[in-house]
Amino acid sequence: DAGVTQSPTHLIKTRGQQVTLRCSPKSGHDTVSWYQQALGQGPQFIFQYYEEEERQRGNFPDRFSGHQFPNYSSELNVNALLLGDSALYLCASSSFTSGSYNEQFFGPGTRLTVL
């Protein structure tokens, strides 16, 4: 059973560019959450997708946007990159329909470096 997968593993961009990160949830999961983990910090919630809609959003600017596809996979898009966007971006999946939505499984993350 494949767990949560993310791509790419590493990414280097320059300020002002745009980036797209991808996530495939664990088999049987229908909800995807995205987190930003800056160096030396705990993960910070960006947003959560369920049924292809953004259901919740943390304190992140509109430059951060996302999408969920019918197969439950998800993308995180960040526009107009800033140096401060450099971080590990984690995707977590859970199952709302099975009632275990309070347990999240995390992927290995995408390390984004903005120069």
Added chain:
Amino acid sequence: AQSVTQLGSHVSVSEGALVLLRCNYSSSVPPYLFWYVQYPNQGLQLLLKYTSAATLVKGINGFEAEFKKSETSFHLTKPSAHMSDAAEYFCAVSTTLTGNQFYFGTGTSLTVIP
């Protein structure tokens, strides 16, 4: 609002000694509480979770945690540290009000001294 405080950003223990990592939470409603471990350059792995059943929760790799409502605490313990336990540990809280949005602490880095 929900929040988590992890006391001690760095903890060092000798191999074979007791591991105690502290977590205090703030929540206006009954919380769900979690401990995750993160090894270098990896994602988060669930160690254990509290979801309003037994207050003493046993997890993987010999770790356990006790939910104490009166102290708003959920400290993580392991009787005997192994070298492989060296990692970053995160405590997290969520509630039904937050729709499963997790709030993480800032983490505790555990060093195991041989």
